[in-house]
Amino acid sequence: MTAREGMRVLRGPDWQGGDADGGEGHLGTVVTLLDGHKVRVAWDSGQEYTYRSGAEGKYDLRIFDTAPVGIRHEGKTCSGCDEQSIYGMLWHCQVCRACDLCPLCYVTDKHDIKHGFLRVNEPGSTGEPVKKRSVSLKIRAMGIFPGAKVKRGRDWAWADQDGGLGTTGEVMGFENVAPESSRNIVRVQWPGGKTNSYRLGFNGNVDLTCVEEEAGTYYYRDHLPVLSTTTGTALPSTNSSTSVSSDNSAIFSGSSGAGSATSSFASINSASGDSSAAPMQGATSMDLGDKVVIHVDEGKLKELQLQCGGCTATMLRCIGKTGEIASKAPNGAVGVKFDNSKLTFRFNPETLTRVPQLKVGDMVRIKPDLEQVKLLNKRVGWKTGMETALGKVGQVTKIDSDGDVVVSFGKGAYMFSPACCIPVSGSTSFDSVTGSSADVSDASSASSVTSDSDTSDDYMDLHRNIMKMVAAQLFGIAQPGLGGARRHVSGESNIGKLINAVAKGDAQTVRSLCQENKSLVNTVYKGLTPLILACHEGKKDVCSCLLAQGADINGQGEKGNSPLGAALEGKKEDIALYLLEKGANPSVTNSKERNPVHLAAYNNMPEVIKILVQKGANANAKDQYGDTPLHDAIERDNNDAVDMLLRVKNIDIQAHNRKGFNVLQHACLKGNANAVEKILARDAGQVDKMLDGKYTALHIAATNDHVDCVTLLIKNGNATVSLQGHNKLTPLHMACIKGHVRSLEALVENGAEVNVQDSDGDTPLHCVVNANVDNPGRPTGQHELKQRVRMAMLLLSKGAYPDLCNKKGKDVLGACRYSGVGDHIKAFMQQNPQVIKKSGRPGTATVSRGGSGGGTSAGGxxxxxxxxxxxxxxxxxxxxxxxxxxxxxxxxxxxxxxxxxxxxxxxxxxxxxxxxxxxxxxxxxxxxxxxx
Known part of the structure; x- marks a missing residue:
């Protein structure tokens, strides 16, 4: 369909933009038609990029709604809601010739979903047939819908009408007041109570940016047309006779006037019953600005989020991170913003717990539940011995730049996320703890194509120990067992004074003590030299002073820690660059065989990586686990570091770690689509290489439901879609075993063979119906069963044979683990015989339509x-x-x-x-x- 400025769009069949749009289903607006069959799109999240609308024969976008540009079918009445002269795409039933549906009634499944429909893009056109809704994929749209939180955007022209730069308002609904178009103006209420209307596609203008997205209507993805500028001449934006003035007179009057809410996408929320939902438990205990953390595991998060719009992969990656309450919905759901994300995610408050705001000197009790504390401390890491602190009272003696705290217990100290701590008032005594500080076994030593949890223990050792030592020096807490190799020197009290002065950043005292006793400057005290401590803490004046007094710029402490390594582990980029300028060794390694490039990659310091490589550091060095710096950057989603490393001329993208993962496979394991795209652009020759001769990158991506990676591997890397690996399993088999609908769909749309059999004779359809489902009686289990039914329907509609038997002689219905799934599949085959294909092999089963009247057999x-x-x-x-x-x-x-x-x-x-x-x-x- 021909593109016009103002059309509402979403990602299309040739999408290669990763999550630039905010994720599948997120909406944007066409704001500029460009030469060369390209368009410029402003996403509701505020991002703006250029996309292909026919260039190179590719179509990156689909059209979600044409009402904003004035497409209207005069004289046509919706059979579902009686809307007159339907705006947007019209849907005409091929069975009931008198039935026409508006876009909203079509996606809310009015009329018989087993009837075929024609999509009529523009008045007078004959229409294009689409698949039946009963066998089509349905996705929820996200973006600027009623209930979304917004602020001024790219085309804002209304002075301080919102209350000032950065003010956030709430979308109340759509205004149907533009005479020649619809659904391109929204009404927004600002904190002061003032309500005005703003452009969302009107004449190609977008006045707003989404701060907190809202779920809108569903849509049938494959039923939508692609956005094209290749067929004929691109039409101009709709020119309304009503002008837009700077004071919002005329159409921007701020009145409620919209009128036909039932015919606009604004009605979807009320139609679903959300507005009348009872407030969720825990909502009243959350206040705006509160720091919170997800305190449930992935399974429980998915279950609780079923009440609150679902759970995305991005939300799962937020487990262990501290966020901030940015908004509250009427039903009690809360909007949480993590890190520097431009979007706010809506959570069921039962998934969250408040993080106390602690200060040095506070007494806290560590939560007693081991599994919960491990979950809350996921980002910080876990060490053997920390379990002895559970339920014990300690004192906060240090807070680092990430907000994590060192809690001392008199004879020991550990680093915790503040979410693990419960403030204790009126207590001044410590509980003693015991236990070894030895590392727990690293999850990275396990071999699996399924994403494992990330532990940063190995990288946190120096950071943790320095934090505890600084706490000991500044607060007088006894810290036995922190040392390791320690040089005993006369005048030990002087080295204690020097360390204390370094920790405080007192350069004058440091200079005086070093001048009095020259031997102090390079003394190793509790595994560290004064310069290592100063670099880690970012005390540049002290670093300069120590170097002037003869400190060894490459002097190593315990475990091979160097000043440069300490600066990088302490995330002090300016100190690292200063040391390199002063002649620090760019290739020094610690006891875990990590060089400075590893540390810079792990902490996302691309400029340091550039300087290190220029000075001769090895960007392909492997640590004791076989990980290269590129593995580390991918592990941490440090895309700036990934981009810089891939610019290195001799970077080795074929290098694999001890688990056998090369960097492409590792990126697919972690779901890092940016890394996958950049690696394939550098060299796609390894795309079909197998991990231990068993799994390709595509197998790994499909197993972990990293759909963007799946798509990139196929389209950018030309991966072999149905390549059989271990036990003759294809990527489609893996997606079906795991129950990943989106990956299954991406694979079959890109040519995956649906009837290929593994070593047991199982097809992907067998894998769908025979997989074990955890807790089938609980909401998450029920949801997965529904998903598996949908997967089976999709495979059947793509030509999967229901009568093909495996080596046990079972066809698909015979292989069903759960009777409910089998019964739904049988009903689907009975109702849609035209799409069912049979293998026709001797001895395979057939499907009957049951007894007379369409009834079912006993026990069915x-x-x-x-x-x-x-x-x-x-x-x-x-x-x-x-x-x-x-x-x-x-x-x-x-x-x-x-x-x-x-x-x-x-x-x-x-x-x-x-x-x-x-x-x-x-x-x-x-x-x-x-x-x-």
Missing amino acids: LDALFRMMTLPCAAATCTKMADITLMPCGHKPFCRNCCLSFSECPICQKTIERRLHKRGDVDADLADACKQM
């Missing part, structure tokens, strides 16, 4: 739906079924969704209903159903 679906509580059968709903249909007795729908369907999905009987009106809300279903 009838028994299932009477004995089990299952999720609602509506594709977009996550609620549990609570409506029993009469007279058939099946229980497939929740109360809200029952009104949207005309027949029972199990027996195909027509639902006869009488709808009573209470005001303008459809209420009881009367004789059609009863509430259980």
Whole structure:
């Protein structure tokens, strides 16, 4: 479809932009049509990039909505909501010729979803056929929708109408006041109570940037047209006869006037019932500005987030990080911003716990639950012996630049995230702790294609010990066992004074003590020289003073730590550059065989990497685990460091670590799409290389559901999509075993073979239905079962053979581990015989349509739906079924969704209903159903 400025768009079939859009489903606006079949898009998140709209035969974008540019079908009435002269794309039923649907009714599954439809892009066109909605993928749109938090954006022209730069307002709804277009103006309420309207695509202008995204309507992704400027001449933006003035007169009046909320995408939230939801538990204990951390594991997070819009891979990566409460929704959900992210993520407050604001000298008790403390301390790391501190009272003696604290217990000290600490008032005594400070076994020693948890213990040793030593010097806490090799010298009290002065940054005292006793300047005290400590703490004046007094710039302490290494581990980039300027050795290694390039890569210091390499440091050096600096940068998602290392002329991207992962495989393991893209651009020749002869990068990406990596490997790297690895498993088998819908879809869309058999004769479809599901009776298990049913339907629609038997002689229905899954698949095959293909091999099973009247056999679906509580059968709903249909007795729908369907999905009987009106809300279903 021809591009116009103002169209609302999202990522398309040839997308290569990683998460520049904010993730799949996030919306943007076409703001400029460029030469060479390219367009400029401003994403709701505030990012702005150029994309292909036909250049090189590629289409990076799909069109989400054409109403903002004035596409309108005069004389057409929506059969679902009675909207007159439908705005945007019109959907025409190929079975019921009198049925036309507006965009909202189409995606909310009005009319029969098993009927085929035509998408009519513009008035007068014949329309293009699309797949049936019953077998199509549905995704939720995200961005500037009612409820989103926004601030002024790229085209803001309204002075301080918002209350001033940086002020955040809330989107109240869409304003349908532009006479020749729709859904391109939104109403925003600012903190002072003032409400005005702003452009979101009107004449190609975007006045707002999203600070906290909101979930909008769903959409059928493959039903949307690609954005193109190659067919004919690109049309100009819609020119409205109403001008936009700087004081928002005319269409920017600030009135509520929008009118047809039922016909705009603004209505999706109220339609879903979100606005009436009961407040979530824990909401009242969260205040704006509170520091919080996710205190549940991945499984529990996914389960709790089912009540709050779902859980993304980005949200999972936030476990262990400290965020800040940025907003609160009416239903109690809270918006949390992590690190420097421009977006706020919406969480169920039950997933979060507040992080206390601590200061040096505070008494705290470490939380007693071992597993929870390990989870909360994930970013800091874990060492054997820390468990002895659980439930004990200690004193905060040091706080580092990341906010992590050293807690001393009289005879020992450990570093914790403040989330692990409970402030204790009125206590001045320590609880003693014991235990070794030896490292726990590193997760990186395990060999797996599944992402393991990242532990930073090895990199934190020096940092942790210096923090504890500084605490001991400044606060007089006894710290036995911190030393290792220690040089005993006369006048030990003087070295203690020198260390204390270095920790305080007192250059004058440092100079005086060193002049009095020249031997102090290079003394190794508790494993460290004074210069190592000064560099780690970023005391540049003290560093300069010590060097002037004869300190060895390359003098190493315990475990081979050097001043340069200490500066890098302490994240003091200016000190590191200063030392290199003064002649520090760029190739010195510590006891773990890490050189300064490793440390700079781990701490994301690209400029230091550049200087180190220029001075002769080895960018391909391996540490004791076989990791190169590039492995370390990828591990930490340090994309600036990745980019710099890949610019190094002789960088070795084929190098593998002791686990066998080369850097491309490691990037796929960690889901670092930026690294995958850059590595493939440098050299795609290793894309099909196998880890230990078992798994390619594509296997690894599919196993971990890193969809962007999957797409990049295929499209940029020309990976072999159906290459068989260990036990003849293809990447599609791996995605099916793990239950990853998005990866499955990406693979089959890019040509993955759906009927290839592994060494047990299992096809991907067998893997979908035979996998074990954790806690099938809980919401997360129920959700996974629904996902597996959808995966099976997708595979069947792509030509998977249901009658193909494995080596145990089982076809797909025979291999089903859970009867509910098998019954849904059987029903799907009965209802969609035109898409089902058979292998036709002797001895394989066939599928019948059941007995007369469309009923099911004894022990089949009838028994299932009477004995089990299952999720609602509506594709977009996550609620549990609570409506029993009469007279058939099946229980497939929740109360809200029952009104949207005309027949029972199990027996195909027509639902006869009488709808009573209470005001303008459809209420009881009367004789059609009863509430259980």
